[in-house]
């Protein structure tokens with residue numbers, strides 16, 4: 001008989017650029033005991049701020065990707081992103097592991113992680129445009145490119161997807177996410 005405790009769920013927060021994924025994850029980390037966030041490896045310059053990420057060069061990314069490999073990796077916005085295999089350690093000691101993923105790797109993520117809960121964050125197009133411009137991390141051409149792919153759908157066939165509307169106040173989106181996650185988070189892991 002397998003007596004190993006179940007690993008904590010991986011909670012993928014997905015949606016278009018500027019929709020509020022990082023803001024929502026920061027709030028959930030403050031409010032929900034036992035939640036942790038998986039740092040990503042990104043080929044983005046280190047000084048650009050926003051989320052806490054592990055900035056690497058293209059060469060370093062390729063080396064890490066070949067051995068021992070990543071749990072998950074993808075390409076978007078001219079950058080490469082990866083989730084390291086040490087996400088497993090977080091899953092053993094947390095009640096849930098938040099991670100920012102591309103919508104296009106969600107089926108692969110569910111196959112890799114088993115228990116995957118998807119928080120699919122949406123907002124009105126005009127809100128996205130205003131927020132991306134105000135954030136100021138990307139130039140206007142890159143903002144246009146990101147807006148053009150805003151309506152990419154979440155793939156069909158995932159087990160657990162919750163739609164979180166962040167068109168209005170962030171507080172409303174935080175409450176909706178907390179409600180969606182409540183049944184999944186085991187207090188004894190916190």
Ligand SMILES: Nc1ncnc2c1ncn2[C@@H]1O[C@H](COP(=O)(O)OP(=O)(O)O)[C@@H](O)[C@H]1O
Pocket residue numbers: 015016017018019020021022023024131132134135166167168169170171
């Ligand atoms: N509900 C909201 N109302 C107004 N501004 C928001 C809201 N949610 C997030 N923002 C702001 O929008 C910008 C983009 O949010 P961010 O969390 O970085 O999005 P993402 O990680 O999805 O790109 C940030 O400046 C953030 O403070």
Ligand SMILES: O=P(O)(O)OC[C@H]1O[C@H](OP(=O)(O)OP(=O)(O)O)[C@H](O)[C@@H]1O
Pocket residue numbers: 014015016017018021022076077081100101102103104149152
């Ligand atoms: O395939 P998609 O679902 O469109 O996602 C593509 C990428 O966009 C986001 O990147 P990033 O976090 O760098 O940008 P953001 O904070 O502006 O969303 C997300 O985390 C993915 O890495």
